Amino acid sequence: MEEFYHALKVSPKACTGCTHCMVACPTSAIRVRQGLATIDAAACVDCGMCLKTCQRRAIFVEQDDFNRIFHFNHRVVLLPSVVLGQFAGEVSEEQIFAELIAMGFTRVVETDRSVDILAGAMREYMRTRPHLRPFISSFCPAVVRLIQVRFPSMIDHVIPLKQALDLSAIHARRQLEEEGVPGDQIGVFYVTPCAAKIAAIKSPVGEERSPVDGVINMDFIYNKVKMGLTRKDKTPLPRDAGRGYLSPEAIAWTLSEGEASSFEGRCLAIDEIHNVIDILEKLENDELQDIDFVELRACDHSCAGGALSTNNRFLVIERLRSRSKASAGRPPEEDEIGKHAGFLREQVLLPGKITPRSIEKLDEDxxxxxxxxxxxxxxxxxxxxxxxxxxxxxxxxxxxxxxxxxxxxxxxxxxxxxxxxxxxxxxxxxxxxxxxxxxxxxxxxxxx
Amino acid sequence: MEFHYHIEGGDFSRAGSASSEVKKILKQLNVDPRVIKRVVVALYEAEVNVVAHAHEGNMTVTLDPGSIEAVVEDKGPGIADIDLAMQEGYSTASPRVREMGFGAGMGLPNIKKNCDRLDIKSVVNAGTTVKMTTFFTG
Incomplete structure (x- = not known):
């Protein structure tokens, strides 16, 4: 079996083998050996429960070296909405964007700008395949991996589409290429709120390779922005740092109910991995009837509760909700990404299959x-x-x-x-x- | 290999726990997920039947490398007319049970659909025995 990349690593110096993570792991992937927590690569789904449980900060998320961005002349940072939620209200979006430019990125692209295109593609996928109900979102990579290892019989229900992250990366690249930038000079870097997204980029499910070149941890970016803000309080902000229009739905997409509230029919939104496991058991047993769509997120309160979130998850939600409300009060703007909607829709379907890889079986025979x-x-x-x-x-x-x-x-x-x-x-x-x-x-x- | 589960009549909160346990076993035995699904649906229906209609019951699951046999035996009112009970939509469930989302009259027809052999024996005012067999390979 191929090796799976996992971003969750154990620091041998900090780990005391205390067993907290081992007990918390929802797929029983952890054992203590030679006094250290060891993670079974085949069973780990990158949900981050171990990291959240560790009292000694011995489990960490391995990220790409930040300086790698400078290998590229054009450095795009893909920013999920939850990043903005890390900061208190007095730090404006413009300030955050300006700091990202100041630290070395040449363009800031919000990951969720392709959400409206994705939501449309999901709607179309579900409309044309009613026999595959209940549909399961593939938004959360930890959930997709959980289904692969523990609920392989549910794989056919997973909507096999790329996510906003992929579409926005493809779009950002395309846009630069149209501006005449050679492809090898473009580096697209994603700021991740969790370990699962990193694993999804390093060893993607259902596609050969990810359109993202590197991943940077959200807490790292948070510190860098904070540091920048203390240094140059008074520097004027570049007004156009790449902010485009985001619909209210797109802003709230990564929050719980983000997807479920966007679709017709009976839609459920479930967050936190044990809740997710519970509902998958019920779906697998056919105990729940007449469900059209389930949004499943491994983290408590979805991405706001991601392992690399530094702010209190309820404050993150508050900031995103108020931004979403503000957007709802404005007339929708024609976004530049609309020009490439057709192109993005053409490649939204995952080219490969989501394969079962059960960890439950004791033997093939x-x-x-x-x-x-x-x-x-x-x-x-x-x-x-x-x-x-x-x-x-x-x-x-x-x-x-x-x-x-x-x-x-x-x-x-x-x-x-x-x-x-x-x-x-x-x-x-x-x-x-x-x-x-x-x-x-x-x-x-x-x-x- | 044999596994035994007790089913309490009237305890809807636990309905499905025995079939869930069987599902976990079949996954460990590397049985085809489609077969597992059929088995679990049939067992779940049989389990709910006991919960909804009987005082108590027992599920005995016997596994061999090619098949699973489950016998669900209950003490309860029994079924007066098995042929009638096999018809879709026919139900003797009380309004209270229906309010809880059970008792649509799909139990036995669903079991029949999801197992390879079905044998039902019933004595009115004594109890019902449902024997279900499913083969792992078509």
Whole structure:
């Protein structure tokens, strides 16, 4: 199987193997080995729960080196609306845009400017394929990955379209090329509120490569803008820094209900990954009837609650909502992107397939899988079922599964170790050695 | 391999939990997702039938490498006319049950549609046994 890029990384210096992330992970992708949290690339969906749970900031989002933007003569920054929500009301959009130019970008493009085109394409997709109801949005890359690994039977319901991020990147590039800039001199960089969008750009699902050249973390940009604002308080702002018209719908698109409120029929908006899992279970069981569209976002309160959001999510929502209201009060303007609407609509469909890659199956062969399941049942009947995590797995069930898959030893269970020592099957020293494999060498030194 | 689940009559809040458990097992066994869907829909309907009509019931699921057999056995009013109950839209569900969104009379027809073999035995005022078999490969 191909390798999946994940932006979530563990810092060996900061991680103490405390198990918080391991327990929080919705796909059981984390184990503690040698005293460190380790993430299984096949199971991780980049939802960022581990990062949000980590109390030691040991999990971080790997980003591209900012200076890479200077490899290009024309440096486009793609800005999702939530970036503006990071700042308090007194920092104007113009100031933020000006700071982005001051730090080195040559053009600021709002990601959500292609939302109206995308919403139209989604409407058309759904209208022409009623047999694929309920439709599931592919907005959130963590959700798409979650469906691939845990709900492969729902893949056909996912609307296989590119997202506003891709369309705006394609458009920005096209626009510059029409202005006579050679393609290799254009660098398009996205400011991301989460780890999932980075993974979606580095290893896209359903397309060969992303139109985005690099990704920069939102908290990094936030700091840079803040720093710039303190330095040159009084510098005049360039009035035209690339701001175009955004419809009220486009501004609110990344917020919860952003998509669901844009479509006809019975539409649900669900945010936070456990809520998403719950609704996918129900949809998969056919327990919910007559649903037309579901908007699923991995983060609590959607992108406003992204792992790289620095501001309180409710304040982010407040700023975006008031911007959306202000836009609703103005007559819609002809946006430059409208000229390329036809061109963008032509390539909105993902060229490739969203492939199933179940992490649930114990074996390809059902017969072998059944044997393994029986072994798991036997193990479950002798281990304590307290889910203490001391074996380095998130639950007794997960350990049992790891054991039959050859990824762990039953003796990692601390209860089992005590039994083994008592029966003289292993020495106390050996028991320490086993524990050291989970919790790290020398972990027990100062107790000896 | 056998799995047992208890189903409580009248507890709509838990209806579907047994079929959800079976779904998780079938996913681990790498059964075709389309087959899983059929099995789960049939089991869910059978489970809801017990919740809506009976006092209590048990689901026994037997798995072998090529098929799944589920027997749902309940203590309850039984079905007086099975042929009639098999008709779409026919229901004896109480208004209270219908208010909760159940009792559309699609239960048994839906089960029939979603399993390969269906065997229903019922004794009025004693209970009903529904045996469903589905093969993993067409």
């Amino acid at each position: 059902t017969l072998v899988a059944m044997e393994k399941m029986q072994k798991i049942q036997r193990i479950m009947s002798i281990i304590p079922r307290v889910d203490c995590g001391a074996c380095g797995a998130p639950s007794c069930k997960a350990l049992a599964r790891d054991v039959v898959q050859g990824k762990a030893k039953l003796s990692q269970c601390t209860f089992m170790q005590k039994v083994l020592v008592q029966e003289g099957l292993i020495t106390p020293d050996e028991a320490i050695e086993i524990a050291e494999n989970t919790w790290g060498k020398n972990r027990f030194n100062h107790h000896k």
